[in-house]
Amino acid sequence: MLHYFLRRVFLLSFVFVALTILGFSLSYLFPGDRLSTLSGLTNISEAQQLELIRHYQLDQSVLQQYLAYVGRILDGDWGLSFASQQPVLPELLAVFPATLELAAYALMLSFLVGVPVGLFCAIRSETILARLFSALTLIGYSLPVFWWALLLIMVFALSLGWLPTSGRLHVLFDVPAKTGFMLLDIYLSDLTHKTAAFRDALHHLLLPTIVLATFPTTVMIRFTRNSMQSVLEQGYIKTARAKGLSRAQVLYHHGLRNALLPVIRQVGLQFSTLITLAMLTEVIFSWPGIGQWLIDSIYQRNYPAIHGGLLMVSSLVIAANMLTEVLHTLFNPLARKG
The missing domain is CATH 1.10.3720.10 (MetI-like)
Incomplete structure (x- = not known):
């Protein structure tokens, strides 16, 4: 039974990886500015833009951006809502x-x-x-x-x-x-x-x-x-x-x-x-x-x-x-x- 459970958990991890890849891809698929889509902020200034680029590692490779995205999801940083400007x-x-x-x-x-x-x-x-x-x-x-x-x-x-x-x-x-x-x-x-x-x-x-x-x-x-x-x-x-x-x-x-x-x-x-x-x-x-x-x-x-x-x-x-x-x-x- 333990072997079965561990095998299921192992397969479940692949499903969650696929889910995070899909979620990460949505930031490219949504229309509009990618920084606004990721952060939820509107009317981003130049200073905020540079800070957000470093925060979301948009100046890095796609793999590093994805790993940073997974880290933010696990930390509870899911961005801000456009409507309420709340997390x-x-x-x-x-x-x-x-x-x-x-x-x-x-x-x-x-x-x-x-x-x-x-x-x-x-x-x-x-x-x-x-x-x-x-x-x-x-x-x-x-x-x-x-x-x-x-x-x-x-x-x-x-x-x-x-x-x-x-x-x-x-x-x-x-x-x-x-x-x-x-x-x-x-x-x-x-x-x-x-x-x-x-x-x-x-x-x-x-x-x-x-x-x-x-x-x-x-x-x-x-x-x-x-x-x-x-x-x-x-x-x-x-x-x-x-x-x-x-x-x-x-x-x-x-x-x-x-x-x-x-x-x-x-x-x-x-x-x-x-x-x-x-x-x-x-x-x-x-x-x-x-x-x-x-x-x-x-x-x-x-x-x-x-x-x-x-x-x-x-x-x-x-x-x-x-x-x-x-x-x-x-x-x-x-x-x-x-």
């Missing part, structure tokens, strides 16, 4: 928890709904309810995220008035940002109406979570159903039935454990999809996360912020895939052997 990395760290919170709850919802429904569709595949679930998964898989989000807003927010249309919390509640995760911040705060604030945060969280979880839930249902059906056709399942074990014992002790092993890897893949879909969801629901922050930066042509956002999102996706691969190998002896 990019603190702004990213301020909006990152909102995206991570939304994606984590959507992933949890897709797992809690998708796995049981997928198992039911595999075990009771001939029932009307299983066929109905299969049809709904096909519809949910084909739904455009923006259309589905607007439809839910129109029904549950505008027509029925049950849920809010945007934001993370009502303006009446002033919750100090300690961790960036709204529910945790409410729990740690000293608000007198903590229960009401917690309920209001859940109301704001419900619609974006459902919209974001729709696509991965349908994928999880189909993947779990196919995995369980494949396991039920294996020889050891037939042997367990021939030994006289009950259906419940066969499904729990032999079927369920083996069918869920590929699902662990699928969770990591769906988390990557969630981060991508979160950009559209955050814009529609005015959710103050990294997706909306990055879209605003694109509209503003804020190149240092775009570079930082892409670097942060890519690193998160790579780390999530790495973690799920390690967990899958940890629980699957055959994967360790391979």
Whole structure:
């Protein structure tokens, strides 16, 4: 297992090197002055220009510029935002928890709904309810995220008035940002109406979570159903039935454990999809996360912020895939052997 982990870390280092090369190349691809793109400063004077050239080592070779770029990334020097003239990395760290919170709850919802429904569709595949679930998964898989989000807003927010249309919390509640995760911040705060604030945060969280979880839930249902059906056709399942074990014992002790092993890897893949879909969801629901922050930066042509956002999102996706691969190998002896 240690050998596998070290090999994965070694391969992961190559992925991060490729990511840093891409990030370094963006400074050449973005239009405008390269010094402004790297630093985020505007109206650079001649004295500042000479200082910035030495700081970014633009008078050196490309390899030395790249090594200096990697050093700045590791030191947290990601440049200044054109819009706010503030460092990019603190702004990213301020909006990152909102995206991570939304994606984590959507992933949890897709797992809690998708796995049981997928198992039911595999075990009771001939029932009307299983066929109905299969049809709904096909519809949910084909739904455009923006259309589905607007439809839910129109029904549950505008027509029925049950849920809010945007934001993370009502303006009446002033919750100090300690961790960036709204529910945790409410729990740690000293608000007198903590229960009401917690309920209001859940109301704001419900619609974006459902919209974001729709696509991965349908994928999880189909993947779990196919995995369980494949396991039920294996020889050891037939042997367990021939030994006289009950259906419940066969499904729990032999079927369920083996069918869920590929699902662990699928969770990591769906988390990557969630981060991508979160950009559209955050814009529609005015959710103050990294997706909306990055879209605003694109509209503003804020190149240092775009570079930082892409670097942060890519690193998160790579780390999530790495973690799920390690967990899958940890629980699957055959994967360790391979």
